[in-house]
Amino acid sequence: MKLKFAAAAVAAVFSLSAQAQTEIQWWHSMTAVNGEVVNDLAKNFNASQNAYKIVPTFKGTYDESFTAAVAAFRAGNAPHILQVFEVGTATMMASKGVSVPVGKVMKDSGEKFDPKAYVSAVAGYYTAPNGEMLSFPFNSSTTVFYFNKDAFKAAGIDTTKAPGTWPEVALAAAKLKASGHKCPLTIAWQGWTQLESFSAWHNVEFATKGNGLQGMDARMKVNSPLHVRHIENLANMAKQGLFVYKGRANVPEASFISGECAMTTTSTGFYGNVAKNAKFAWGLAPLPYYPDVPGAPQNTVIGGASLWVMGGKKADEYKGIAQFFNYLSKPDVQAATHQRTGYLPITTAAFQLTEKSGFYEKNPGTDVGVNQMIRKTTDKSRGIRLGNYVQIRTIEDEELEQVWGGKKSAKEALDSIVLRGNELLDRFEKANKK
Amino acid sequence: MEKRVVFRSSWLPWVLIAPQVVVIVVFFFWPAAQALLQSVQQSDAFGTSVEWVGLDNFRNLWNDATYLASFYTTALFSTLVAVLGISISLMLAVFADRIVKGALVYKTLLIWPYAVAPAVAGVLWLFMFAPSVGVVSYWLRAFGVDWNHLLKGDQAMTLVIMAAVWKQISYNFLFFLAGLQSIPKSLIEAAAIDGARPWRRFWTIVFPLLSPTTFFLLVINIVYAFFDTFGIIDAATQGGPGKDTSILVYKVYYDGFKAMDLGGSAAQSVVLMVIVVVLTVVQFRFVEKKVNY
Secondary structure, three states, X not given: OHHHXXXXXXXXXXXXXXXXXXXXXXXXXXXXXXXXXXXXXXXXXXXXXXXXXXXXXXXXXXXXXXXXHHHHHHOOOOOOEXXXXXXXXXXXXXXXXXXXXXXXXXXXXXXXXXXXXXXXXXXXXXXXXXXXXXXXXXXXXXXXXXXXXXXXXXXXXXXXXXXXXXXXXXXXXXXXXXXXXXXXXXXXXXXXXXXXXXXXXXXXXXXXXXHOOOOOOOOEOOOOHHHHHHHHXXXXXXXXXXXXXXXXXXXXXXXXXXXXXXXXXXXXXXHHHHHHHOOOOEEEEOOOEOOOOOOOOOOOOOEEEEEEEEOOOOHHHXXXXXXXXXXXXXXXXXXXXXXXXXOOOOXXXXXXXXXHXXXXXXXXXXXXXXXXXXXXXXXXXXXXOOOOHHHHHHHHHHHHHHHHOOOOOHHHHHHHHHHHHHHHHHHHHHHHOO | OOOOOOOOOOOHHXXXXXXXXXXXXXXXXXXXXXXXXXXXXXXXXXXXXXXEOOOHHHHHHHOOHHHHHHHHHHHHHHHHHHHHHHHHHHHHHHHHHHOOOOHHHHHHHHHHHHHOOHHHHHHHHHHHHOOOOOHHHHHHHHOOOOOOOOOOHHHHHXXXXXXXXXHHHHHHHHHHHHHHHOOOHHHHHHHHHOOOXXXXXXXXXXXXXXXXXXXXXXXXXXXXXXXXXXXXXHHHOOOOOOOOOOOHHHHHHHHHHHOOOHHHHHHHHHHHHHHHHHHHHHHHHHHHHHOOO
């Protein structure tokens, strides 16, 4: 508390000397390397001009900062810019008057703004059905496959090519187990990687209405024969000890880093951690798929977070925000951010710049996520945007756990996800229909 | 022979109890009233639109099969936490009461866990029992027990009960120890002279004389298990696997603070409030009759 007062006092002194500067509060949830990137972006932008000052503040994990922002908004002192994870997107969109669409902020400020410059697979997710960009895609990730090359070698598996399909993954897992490996495969973010991204990757619906992008009356579709088949396969692998469940969210990632588990599916955002901490040779590859499914592989689904501009601020402050967003979109700034964090590039120019610099060749695997995403998307693969998404994710966890534990069949669990998920979607639709 | 202090002044008694009244109003009645109000409303996360929905929130709960199932989970959890917590600490208190040498160290060690925050307690136990890196799960495997609370519901329940009981033992222990020390030594000595063995002395003299303490602790422990344990659940199992450790208060916390469904969360806390009020009334009406003061 004392520190805060001291900081406020110091800030007050400084603001006296630079009265003309307009401060813009930015709440984020970035830690470690990504947190440093956020601070550097703010510092460099502040140094590039002197009318505005971006003040980044770390507010805890995604859900913590979201809760904090809700409380601040209710008390009338929300930040100017709020970083919201993809799961909160539908909530932000449905809360009228809470935020101002980025498209409008840019237009009102008179800043140059071309929505087409942004990678459509990334920006499309944060765009309203009428084509207006709602939030600024800041850090986007997607689902990829990591494998331990040393473990593969020990099991006598070819390490030059990762197992690209699920039958190949099962085969590799069996060989790993035969060589005495205790945990051939584990899965992080099970709902995101095995249901949501899995659907887009195979070009099947996760939910109706373009997975919720076209309207709030979307309903769950995850009990299709393909979904049942995949979850059944994983359940069988679990029974044979080929797939070992290690917990919810990104908890299983630790067992890949430690070398306990040889293969895992998780976010591209895991790249930095593996690169820094893994004590073995490893590879990064596209998410596995079923080769007999027509249209697969399509593209994987987007995750990560975007920046929302909160409502009720002064016109001058919005001008500063628009300038800052333009700064973030600059090809060199964007390319550097992409290369440091492992998050996807948000503009095509930044992608091309990174490619030309030879970054992808020097760091094999860093382009996997990009290649999975930069494709022409379909209505079934553009992204998933559902109301009450936080709870739906938890329902996915709860039901899948019962499959891995052998308490429910794949079909029963997926039917239950659909049933329970639809109740939440129905409630969200009712609560937000005005 | 009743002793009664009579205040002449008409306002002084009110002033004297005012601080307590303020505390109760601010920290109990005010939030409880808010919960009641919010339980008949539905609002979006940011509170920009508030709508009166009557009993819709309660109807949603009633139609949610998993919510009804968590009543069973909660009953099991609370009963075991209260019974185990009380019996283990009673046993420890009886032993501590007899110890002559090093009693202070022993007592201090037992009181220690009370200073640990629930979430920290959850994490502590989680580490010991983590399927791949936990010390205890490693030992268990040596004994042929395949410990994996990530997928086995009964093991997950065991884990959170252990953590919750451990956390509450200190509190119970303190009260039991004080209760034991207030039992007149002459009663026990007289029984001993009459030939009663320690076991009989405990059940016929000590235990009945401790009954006011035990009753008080029963009420407190039930309330603790119902309300104060969500931190442990959140840190250790997050209600999983499936919904096997998702007790009522955890869902209140999750829906309100993670999922931002304030109306639904408020309705649940009203239900919880009613349950605990009923339970406490029942305890006072029926269990208290067996208490000797």
